Amino acid sequence: xxxxxxxxxxxxxxxxxxxxxxxxxxxxxxxxxxxxxxxxxxxxxxxxxxxxxxxxxxxxxxxxxxxxxxxxxxxxxxxxxxxxxxxxxxxxxxxxxxxxxxxxxxxxxxxxxxxxxxxxxxxxxxxxxxxxxxxxxxxxxxxxxxxxxxxxxxxxxxxxxxxxxxxxxxxxxxxxxxxxxxxxxxxxxxxxxxxxxxxxxxxxxxxxxxxxxxxxxxxxxxxxxxxxxxxxxxxxxxxxxxxxxxxxxxxxxxxxxxx
DNA sequence: ATGGCAGCTATGAGCTGA
Numbered sequence: 001x002x003x004x005x006x007x008x009x010x011x012x013x014x015x016x017x018x019x020x021x022x023x024x025x026x027x028x029x030x031x032x033x034x035x036x037x038x039x040x041x042x043x044x045x046x047x048x049x050x051x052x053x054x055x056x057x058x059x060x061x062x063x064x065x066x067x068x069x070x071x072x073x074x075x076x077x078x079x080x081x082x083x084x085x086x087x088x089x090x091x092x093x094x095x096x097x098x099x100x101x102x103x104x105x106x107x108x109x110x111x112x113x114x115x116x117x118x119x120x121x122x123x124x125x126x127x128x129x130x131x132x133x134x135x136x137x138x139x140x141x142x143x144x145x146x147x148x149x150x151x152x153x154x155x156x157x158x159x160x161x162x163x164x165x166x167x168x169x170x171x172x173x174x175x176x177x178x179x180x181x182x183x184x185x186x187x188x189x190x191x192x193x194x195x196x197x198x199x200x201x202x203x204x205x206x207x208x209x210x211x212x213x214x215x216x217x218x219x220x221x222x223x224x225x226x227x228x229x230x231x232x233x234x235x236x237x238x239x240x241x242x243x244x245x246x247x248x249x250x251x252x253x254x255x256x257x258x259x
Numbered sequence: 260a261t262g263g264c265a266g267c268t269a270t271g272a273g274c275t276g277a
Contacts, residue, residue, distance in 0.1 A: 009276085010266050034276085036267065061267050062275065111277060151277070164260065170277065205277065206264035215260095217277080249265080249277080 001071075001098050001257045002026075004238070005106070005147040005220055007033040007203075007250035011064075015043050017246055022050050025238065025252070028070050029096055031106040033149045033250075035064035042066070059089035065106045065148070071098045080107070082129035090126070099259045102228060103137065103144035109151045112169030120169050123151070127178040134182050134223075143228040143257075146187075149250065150221050152179045154189070157198035158218035170219060188229035190222040190255045191237065202237055203250045211242055220253045233258035 004027040008014040011032075022030070030052075035042060039058040047054045051070055057078040058064040067073065073094040080091035090108040095101050107130070112123030130146075137144045153171045156162035165171035183189060191200070201216025210216065224232060234256035241251045 013266060034266095111275085113277070149277095161260095165277095168260080168277080203277070205260070207260075207277095208263065210260090210264095219277080 001028045001096070001102070002254060003029040003031070003104070003145075003147070003257065004252040004254045005031040005033070005149070005222065006252040007108070007149040007220060007248060009034050009248040009250065010036040011042055012037060014246070014248055015046060017244065017248070019046055019050070021241065021252070022047075022052070022068075027068075027254070028098075029104060030068040031104065031147050032066040032068065033064075033106070033108040035066050036062060037064055055092060055094055057089045057092040059087075063089045063108055065089060065092045065108050067092055067094050067104060067106050069094070069096055071096050073097075080126065080129050080133060082132055083125075100143055100231065102257065103140070103142060105133070105137070105144070105146040107146060107148035107150070109149060111151050112175065115167070115169040115172055123169060124174060124178060127182070131178070131182050131185075134185055134187065138186055138225055141227060142225070143231060144225045145222055145228050145255070147222040149219060150179065151219055152176065152221070153217050153219055154179060154192070154221075158201070160201065160215045160217070165217070170217065183223065186226055187223040188226070188232070190224055190232055190235040191218075191253060193232070194235045200237055202253050204242055206249055220250060222253065222255050224255075228257065231257040231259060
């Protein structure tokens with residue numbers, strides 16, 4: 001089973017890119033972020049025509065996450081537990097029922113800039129709630145993964161120019177420590193586990209020729225529970241998509257799970 | 260990453276993103 005996470009930066013602006021990608025790359029499951037659309041505004045028919053079941057958790061204008069699957073989806077939940085007042089659509093869960101059932105959590109972690117400030121506080125508070133959900137997932141002792149745009153540069157090697165990001169919310173010590181606390185519960189970060197080298201990125205800014213200069217960062221990640229890590233057969237970044245017409249500023253990151 | 264780009268919005272100049 002091949003699973004991809006992809007921050008598409010607006011489903012209405014990216015629908016042609018998204019459909020071409022589904023046709024060409026054929027993920028069994030796609031976890032999308034920044035759909036920037038309410039649920040009713042999602043071009044559902046184009047997705048279903050391609051054989052996908054679609055579950056969305058949208059919001060007007062910003063944020064918004066979705067899960068697409070060629071296999072049945074069960075037990076869908078929306079919203080990260082822990083703060084009923086949080087209205088930002090950044091979390092969706094569903095169980096994919098294939099040869100083995102896998103709990104899929106799709107996330108769009110807050111950016112947090114400028115730091116310090118209220119947006120940075122929201123990021124860290126959100127990560128505390130993520131830690132709690134991650135702890136509960138581990139306690140279930142089932143194959144499960146949390147994937148999406150983490151807005152975290154885990155290490156210096158995950159940025160072309162790490163010194164530029166030193167004070168940024170994506171790289172500040174508090175952000176990376178919060179990310180490590182989750183990892184250290186016992187999760188496996190799929191890509192880094194299989195690819196120890198530097199120079200692999202999942203985002204290049206639209207500005208200042210970042211793509212042409214390969215001035216990227218790696219901020220889209222798959223975190224696997226031990227039972228899911230046992231199934232890990234591959235992990236890669238679909239970098240080529242960034243060079244196409246009307247690209248997102250992110251590219252898809254993949255894992256393959258094999259029972 | 261510095262403004263420069265891109266997408267969104269009670270259509271418009273302002274917000275958000277990373």
